[in-house]
Amino acid sequence: MNGSKALYLNCFTSPINAFIVGASRGIGLAFIKQLLQEPCINQVFAGCRSPSEARTLNDLTVNNPSRLHPIQIDLTDEHSVQKSLNHVKQQLNCQPLSLIINCAGFLHNERAGFFPEKKLAEVSPALLQSSLTLHTLGVLLLAKYSEALLARQTHTVFASLSARVGSISDNRLGGWYSYRVSKAAHNMAIKNIAIEWSRRNKHNVCVALHPGSTATELSAPFQHNIAPHKLFSATQAAGYLLSVINQLRPEDTGKFLAWDGQVIPW
Numbered sequence: 531m532n533g534s535k536a537l538y539l540n541c542f543t544s545p546i547n548a549f550i551v552g553a554s555r556g557i558g559l560a561f562i563k564q565l566l567q568e569p570c571i572n573q574v575f576a577g578c579r580s581p582s583e584a585r586t587l588n589d590l591t592v593n594n595p596s597r598l599h600p601i602q603i604d605l606t607d608e609h610s611v612q613k614s615l616n617h618v619k620q621q622l623n624c625q626p627l628s629l630i631i632n633c634a635g636f637l638h639n640e641r642a643g644f645f646p647e648k649k650l651a652e653v654s655p656a657l658l659q660s661s662l663t664l665h666t667l668g669v670l671l672l673a674k675y676s677e678a679l680l681a682r683q684t685h686t687v688f689a690s691l692s693a694r695v696g697s698i699s700d701n702r703l704g705g706w707y708s709y710r711v712s713k714a715a716h717n718m719a720i721k722n723i724a725i726e727w728s729r730r731n732k733h734n735v736c737v738a739l740h741p742g743s744t745a746t747e748l749s750a751p752f753q754h755n756i757a758p759h760k761l762f763s764a765t766q767a768a769g770y771l772l773s774v775i776n777q778l779r780p781e782d783t784g785k786f787l788a789w790d791g792q793v794i795p796w
């Protein structure tokens with residue numbers, strides 16, 4: 531699929547505002563590029579830790595000054611999440627958000643000495659804590675501070691990128707303890723948020739999404755294990771996921787869905 535010029539979203543009947551977190555690079559940046567081509571998108575907020583260093587995002591902002599707004603956010607820091615959502619609220623000037631996509635995640639971090647564990651003996655408190663803080667606490671904080679901004683009377687989507695390896699029933703290989711555990715906990719967070727929100731807002735759909743193996747910095751050390759035809763570009767992955775998002779109905783809330791729309795068992 532050539533995602534760069536395709537239009538994906540007709541599930542929103544009037545112009546909407548979107549917030550993408552993890553927008554500096556990878557799949558999050560690809561979402562930003564594609565959303566800017568969507569006629570239904572009014573304003574896009576692009577959350578990342580260091581907006582001034584996100585060069586491609588800044589170039590896009592220069593060309594789309596009234597639609598694209600980089601926002602500083604660190605999902606591991608509650609104060610930062612609260613401040614960002616306050617900033618979004620001020621910019622929106624009473625308009626709601628209708629689409630939130632959380633793309634923040636990590637699998638390895640050379641500077642911190644983090645690499646996914648091959649065996650139990652490699653498990654470390656620091657890697658597990660960092661993984662849980664970003665993947666599990668991060669999505670909860672994002673939901674906590676964005677819920678007041680979500681539209682109440684019209685269709686809204688809160689989607690957070692998980693990974694198939696976070697499925698407990700799909701786990702056949704083991705390893706990658708911290709990533710798997712934190713993504714499984716992320717999935718429980720999504721299910722819980724979906725249950726709570728469905729009581730108050732019948733128009734909201736809250737889902738966990740698996741993008742498929744995608745050529746980004748996150749997967750770079752492991753791409754040699756993946757057949758080329760099974761490795762998506764970030765543009766492809768974002769396009770597939772926008773197609774999935776476009777099909778979502780309120781009864782899908784609380785599901786874990788792959789890039790092709792298939793339900794992944796917990």
Ligand SMILES: NC(=O)c1ccc[n+]([C@@H]2O[C@H](COP(=O)([O-])OP(=O)(O)OC[C@H]3O[C@@H](n4cnc5c(N)ncnc54)[C@H](OP(=O)(O)O)[C@@H]3O)[C@@H](O)[C@H]2O)c1
Pocket residue numbers: 551552553554555556557558578579580603604605606633634635636664691692693694740741742743744745746747748749
């Ligand atoms: N790529 C794959 O094959 C694959 C497969 C399955 C699932 N996924 C999931 O898809 C999501 C996106 O992955 P990707 O491949 O696009 O990774 P990526 O290219 O490495 O991008 C990760 C993004 O997360 C952001 N981030 C990291 N820590 C953050 C924090 N504390 N607060 C806010 N943002 C933070 C990064 O921002 P900075 O620039 O500030 O670091 C970056 O924008 C992740 O959740 C990942 O687990 C990816």
